[in-house]
Amino acid sequence: MSKSITPKLSAFNRQSFVGFATIVQREVRRFCRIWVQTLVPPIITMALYFVIFGHLIGSRIGTIEGYPYMQYIVSGLVMMSVITNSYANVVTSFFSSKFQRNIEEMIVAPIPNIMILLGFVVGGMTRGLLTGIIVMVVALFFTHIQIHNVWITLSIVLLASMLFSIAGFVNAMYAKKFDDVSIVPTFVLTPLTYFGGVFYSIDMLPGFWQHASLINPILYIVNAFRFGILGISDINVGFAFGIIILFSAGFFIFAMRLLNKGVGIRS
Amino acid sequence: MKALEIRQLTKVYAGGHQALNGIDLDVSEGEFFALLGPNGAGKTTTIGIITSLVNKTAGQVSVFGYDIDTQLEAAKSQIGLVPQEFNFNVFEKVMHILITQAGYYGIPAKLANERAEKYLKKLGLWDKRNVQARELSGGMKRRLMIARALVHEPKLLILDEPTAGVDIELRRSMWDFLREINAQGITIILTTHYLEEAEALCRKIAIINQGNIITHEGMDSLLRKLHVETFILYLKNELWELPDLGEFNGYLENKCTLAVDVQRDQSMNDLFAVLAQHNIEVQSMRNKANRLEEMFIKMIAKGEEVDNV
Incomplete structure (x- = not known):
């Protein structure tokens, strides 16, 4: 009994916390060092979305649930940036560490696996949050934004960036080559995001597709966030939080198992 | 005190390749120990298991009395590793590489900075502290890995082929440096292809071949x-x-x-x-x-x- 408890308790001492903080610092330093690749692209893409979909096309669409199309998609696009950037940060950084083998610097050190995971995840969340703020600021150039509920808005951003940071970590553990890093974002994440209610309300879909959409976790994230901003949502916000927390917990446990086994990092 | 104690260490890789056939190895505190063997003999596998980079199949390893199965973190804290191939992030600055490594060992920022300065100066890299690691010469990269391995002041330093591809002058100065830190009490284990290197530096030696230790004794008695x-x-x-x-x-x-x-x-x-x-x-x-x-x-x-x- 004592054997199984000791390591878990010892994972949360001062020494491990220094290790955790070091990983977070390293992660933040990494995405700041390559800011042209990490922080600038969301500004460009989102500005294009706002101009083309929000302004040019949106002005012909009219309103959705009482809000101009531009305001409706802002919340979706902010979330889309948060999700893709959190995921990209962790999957790229962790895979590069594997590829360059500097992951070994961590493996040989007495830093508990849970702190390695948390370090990368908080690094990803930091980029997600920062991207969210940047995109929000860009959006202010195009439309007026009022925040309906700050706490829901903020907590959903943090939860979503956490979930997708962990998912990025799992992806990176399995990845053997750079192709494996882009497969999931291209073939899974992008379609799920586009079908996740970023650009439309699921009420606009035919009956079957409305139900099918409900298995998409991104739908819950986008709607909960939209509720935080506009006060409207296709689904129950409490239920959305539950789903996100459940997915996060599942991915977290899975990531820890992979890390403890050393999948892809220890032979 | 044993710096390293290995008992019946066995490794079978996923593909079925048996890299180690139950080896025993003892290294006493303060020793300068050489692990020799041809390519593929099991040297790097052995070092990989000691440093947690490779999972063992069976057997026991303890480092300064800390068993890697039950007291892994304490065991890891005792070891500094200089791997065979460059494995730092080449885009990081030299100083950051050392401070980050110190952080992984739980060393707070202020002390990490002091240690980084101390070891970069010792290894002649202080002038390069703000340079990205990719801009260093081959010899400097090797020295960077030694500085990195020492930043948490380990009691056991393990070097896997430390002077491979290093010119003679640098090799000699590295030898002097290793002798110096060994004299200060750090136990050193090195693997090498340069037998001259083992002969010049090490008092104890083990020869490993096809996953078996074929000799394990003092350099003098071996040469006699x-x-x-x-x-x-x-x-x-x-x-x-x-x-x-x-x-x-x-x-x-x-x-x-x-x-x-x-x-x-x-x-x-x-x-x-x-x-x-x-x-x-x-x-x-x-x-x-x-x-x-x-x-x-x-x-x-x-x-x-x-x-x-």
Whole structure:
């Protein structure tokens, strides 16, 4: 009994916390060092979305649930940036560490696996949050934004960036080559995001597709966030939080198992 | 105190390749220990298991009394690793690499900065502290890895082929540095292809081949087991043909260089007496620095105990 408890308790001492903080610092330093690749692209893409979909096309669409199309998609696009950037940060950084083998610097050190995971995840969340703020600021150039509920808005951003940071970590553990890093974002994440209610309300879909959409976790994230901003949502916000927390917990446990086994990092 | 204790260590890789067949190895505190073996013998696997980079299949490893199964974090804290290949993030600055590594060992930022400065200065990299690691020369990269391995001040330093691809001058200065830190009490284990390096630095040696330890003893006693040593004699005058050296076996490398094998039961005095009979004057001589190499090759080839050499 004592054997199984000791390591878990010892994972949360001062020494491990220094290790955790070091990983977070390293992660933040990494995405700041390559800011042209990490922080600038969301500004460009989102500005294009706002101009083309929000302004040019949106002005012909009219309103959705009482809000101009531009305001409706802002919340979706902010979330889309948060999700893709959190995921990209962790999957790229962790895979590069594997590829360059500097992951070994961590493996040989007495830093508990849970702190390695948390370090990368908080690094990803930091980029997600920062991207969210940047995109929000860009959006202010195009439309007026009022925040309906700050706490829901903020907590959903943090939860979503956490979930997708962990998912990025799992992806990176399995990845053997750079192709494996882009497969999931291209073939899974992008379609799920586009079908996740970023650009439309699921009420606009035919009956079957409305139900099918409900298995998409991104739908819950986008709607909960939209509720935080506009006060409207296709689904129950409490239920959305539950789903996100459940997915996060599942991915977290899975990531820890992979890390403890050393999948892809220890032979 | 044992710095390292390995018992019945076995490794079978996923593909079925058996890299280690239950090896035993002991390294005492303060030792300078060499682990020798041909490519694929199991050296890097052994080091990988000690440093948690490789999962073991069976057996026990303890580092300064800390078992890697039950007290992994304490065991890890004792070890500094200088791997065979560069494995730092080449885009990071030199100083950041050291501070980050110190952080992974739980060293707070202020102390990490002091340590980084201390070891970068020691390894002659202080001027390069704000340079990205990719801009360093090969020798500097090696030194960076040594500084990184020392930043948490480990009691056991493990170096996997530390001087591979390093020029002679740097190799010598690295040897001096390793001797110095060993004298300060750090136990050192190194693997090397340069047998001269093991002979120059290490007091204890283990030879590993095909996943088995074939010898494990002091360098002196190992070398004493050599039956023959070859000496290179530089002659004062040219010699056109090999004279009769009696009981000694010799050959002319060129007109001024004579190589002579001296058996363990023969004496140098006898050799010089024979040379004097032929009026051969010896200007200088050296031991052919391949003693370990010859023994190594024979042992690996025969796979037998060293007494049969």
